[in-house]
Amino acid sequence: EAKKQGKNTVAFYTSELNIQVENRLSMETRLHKALSRGEFSLHYQPQISLNTGSIIGMEALLRWKTGSDGFVSPAQFIPVLEETGLILEVGEWVLHEACNQSVAWEKNGLKDLRVSVNISALQFMRSDLDVTVQHVLQQSGLDPRKLCLELTESMIMIDSSRTMEKLESLTSLGITLSLDDFGTGYSSLEYLGRLPIHELKIDQSFVRRMSNTKNDAAVVNTIIAMGHGLGMDLVAEGVESKEQLDYLYEKQCGIIQGFLFSKPLPATDFAVFCSEWGPENVLLMMKQ
Ligand code: C2E
Ligand code: MG
Ligand code: MG
Ligand code: MG
Numbered sequence: 001e002a003k004k005q006g007k008n009t010v011a012f013y014t015s016e017l018n019i020q021v022e023n024r025l026s027m028e029t030r031l032h033k034a035l036s037r038g039e040f041s042l043h044y045q046p047q048i049s050l051n052t053g054s055i056i057g058m059e060a061l062l063r064w065k066t067g068s069d070g071f072v073s074p075a076q077f078i079p080v081l082e083e084t085g086l087i088l089e090v091g092e093w094v095l096h097e098a099c100n101q102s103v104a105w106e107k108n109g110l111k112d113l114r115v116s117v118n119i120s121a122l123q124f125m126r127s128d129l130d131v132t133v134q135h136v137l138q139q140s141g142l143d144p145r146k147l148c149l150e151l152t153e154s155m156i157m158i159d160s161s162r163t164m165e166k167l168e169s170l171t172s173l174g175i176t177l178s179l180d181d182f183g184t185g186y187s188s189l190e191y192l193g194r195l196p197i198h199e200l201k202i203d204q205s206f207v208r209r210m211s212n213t214k215n216d217a218a219v220v221n222t223i224i225a226m227g228h229g230l231g232m233d234l235v236a237e238g239v240e241s242k243e244q245l246d247y248l249y250e251k252q253c254g255i256i257q258g259f260l261f262s263k264p265l266p267a268t269d270f271a272v273f274c275s276e277w278g279p280e281n282v283l284l285m286m287k288q
Helices: 002-034 074-084 086-107 121-125 129-140 153-157 160-171 189-194 204-209 214-229 242-250 267-276 280-285
Strands: 040-049 055-066 070-072 114-118 147-152 176-182 199-202 233-237 255-257
Touching: 002 055, 002 074, 040 086, 040 267, 055 074, 055 086, 070 074, 074 086, 086 114, 086 121, 086 129, 086 147, 114 176, 121 153, 129 147, 129 160, 147 153, 153 160, 153 176, 160 176, 199 204, 199 214, 204 214, 204 233, 214 233, 214 242
Parallel strands: 055 114, 114 147, 147 176, 176 199, 199 233, 233 255
Antiparallel strands: 040 055, 040 255, 055 070
16 A cells, blocks of 8 residues: 555656656747747836835836746746856847837936846856946947846855956946845955945845844844945835835835835836826825
């Protein structure tokens, strides 16, 4: 009986594994064709200033819509893009698309918005990211001050002398740099203070837990205080509740991004959101 069960269990796992490998392979194949088929798009999530109440910009987030399965979660396909190296080509497309869209919006009267673009480790490791970014800025005509690149702690912790050079050549283009998912890596404070980074994005895991867990609230306070001390802007991502908003306002976190204000939106919906947004909306959102 036990032996029989064991056999079944093995059979079950084997077929499960096959399905995973098959999915993975077919995903890889489908991702290869996705760019030329126009299956990628960007959604834009607004970032709101708590000082002025206005929209200061948006994060561009990659979306993949397949003919058969609809939208596939970035958590599923971005690792595959990274492992296969396809992220280099797709990442360049993302940069072009985000900058072109920003220029188009500006021409249509959506002024003073900054677009943030996620950069993967592989893109950052390439020595010519600065050349790519410069090319994209030239081609699109976007004011460099309106482009922000989101990097992560882990990619800037490797090989510090080369990293410093890379960051400096990027900032010399006039763009801004942000550290995404901040607090989950192991940045040394001394090193962080020397880097030409303009902004810290507090990882959403801390934001999610800070109302319930003292430690997470302490981490959020510390990141905000440290960022201010280093002259950086602070962005909280994953803000979903009024309580979280109130807390971050009290701690003087300057910029808020999260479902409380808006989910990431397709380009046309984002423009509508902007046209309907008023700075007083922030006050209305706050707890009385
Ligand atoms: P990220 O850069 O940290 O982006 C923030 C993620 O949090 C997004 O997930 C966004 O939809 C989600 N989010 C925003 N506000 C809330 C909220 O209030 N609640 C919750 N639960 N989630 C919220 P998304 O779009 O699924 O992207 C996941 C990750 O995929 C991104 O994390 C980023 O690391 C990566 N990614 C997305 N687009 C690109 C891209 O163009 N290039 C690269 N290299 N990576 C990308
Ligand atoms: Mg990001
Ligand atoms: Mg993030
Ligand atoms: Mg994240």
